[in-house]
Amino acid sequence: MLRTLLSVPKTARRGEIIQIRAMIAHPMETGHRMGPNGVEIPRKIINRLVCTYAGEEVFAADLHPAISANPFITFHTVAVESGILSFAWTEDDGAVHLAQAEIVVE
Amino acid sequence: MDACCTATRRGVIGGVVAALVLAPPRLALARPSLQEAVASFAGGAEVQEGRVTLDIAPLVENGNAVGLSVAVDSPMQPEDFVRRIGLFNERNPQADIAVFHLGPRAGRAAVSTRIRLATSQQVVAVAEMSDGSFWAQSGSVIVTLAACIESL
Numbered sequence: 001m002l003r004t005l006l007s008v009p010k011t012a013r014r015g016e017i018i019q020i021r022a023m024i025a026h027p028m029e030t031g032h033r034m035g036p037n038g039v040e041i042p043r044k045i046i047n048r049l050v051c052t053y054a055g056e057e058v059f060a061a062d063l064h065p066a067i068s069a070n071p072f073i074t075f076h077t078v079a080v081e082s083g084i085l086s087f088a089w090t091e092d093d094g095a096v097h098l099a100q101a102e103i104v105v106e
Numbered sequence: 107m108d109a110c111c112t113a114t115r116r117g118v119i120g121g122v123v124a125a126l127v128l129a130p131p132r133l134a135l136a137r138p139s140l141q142e143a144v145a146s147f148a149g150g151a152e153v154q155e156g157r158v159t160l161d162i163a164p165l166v167e168n169g170n171a172v173g174l175s176v177a178v179d180s181p182m183q184p185e186d187f188v189r190r191i192g193l194f195n196e197r198n199p200q201a202d203i204a205v206f207h208l209g210p211r212a213g214r215a216a217v218s219t220r221i222r223l224a225t226s227q228q229v230v231a232v233a234e235m236s237d238g239s240f241w242a243q244s245g246s247v248i249v250t251l252a253a254c255i256e257s258l
Contacts, residue, residue: 017213030222032199053211060207061217066198068171068220068253075206078213 008101012079023072030065048090054083143201148240157241160231169253175218176231188215190234197227222253
């Protein structure tokens with residue numbers, strides 16, 4: 001389980017554009033680095049982030065090795081209803097890391 | 107005289123030499139150039155300059171984490187919105203940085219993240235609109251400490 005950090009407003013007015021910040025602690029190993037004895041360190045990165053809002057996908061990102069370690073992404077969405085924002089980060093080996101935040105829309 | 111269309115011996119030799127000198131080294135062919143990466147993202151459509159604002163520092167000390175933000179001038183309504191935003195670089199080992207998938211529910215077409223830059227180079231942000239048009243803006247960055255290729 002990797003450490004994740006989410007910044008989602010707890011409450012919002014209906015129709016308000018809210019900013020969301022999501023980070024996950026991950027080395028994002030590029031596969032271009034040499035380790036001890038000149039052995040190449042295999043690539044291992046988070047290659048996709050998907051954000052769903054009350055079950056509907058509102059944002060997704062395909063990431064490549066050029067994204068820094070501990071990938072941090074900021075985006076926006078319209079607060080339409082109270083519900084859960086779920087975040088799913090997928091690793092190269094298929095492992096999925098999940099995090100959730102709840103928002104109350106008045 | 108119509109000099110441009112007359113194939114003189116000197117002209118032909120000059121052309122061959124120029125082609126040999128200007129041909130990129132074999133290694134560089136391993137990754138697509140910035141233009142090729144943008145063209146494949148756009149699927150051959152024309153990429154116009156404008157509507158995209160790429161905010162990146164012109165001089166960075168550490169190429170391991172370069173903050174950048176992209177904003178696209180779009181109303182983000184169901185009839186007119188940004189579908190995708192692609193980020194590409196000129197001289198990293200790979201041309202792709204990230205592709206963000208947006209929709210009318212984003213409300214505002216603005217994303218930011220942190221990227222790695224192997225050396226001083228250009229970074230390009232390309233936005234695909236819902237009407238199928240592509241818009242881009244590039245930025246030049248000078249990097250003092252490179253990322254990607256350092257050893258442990």
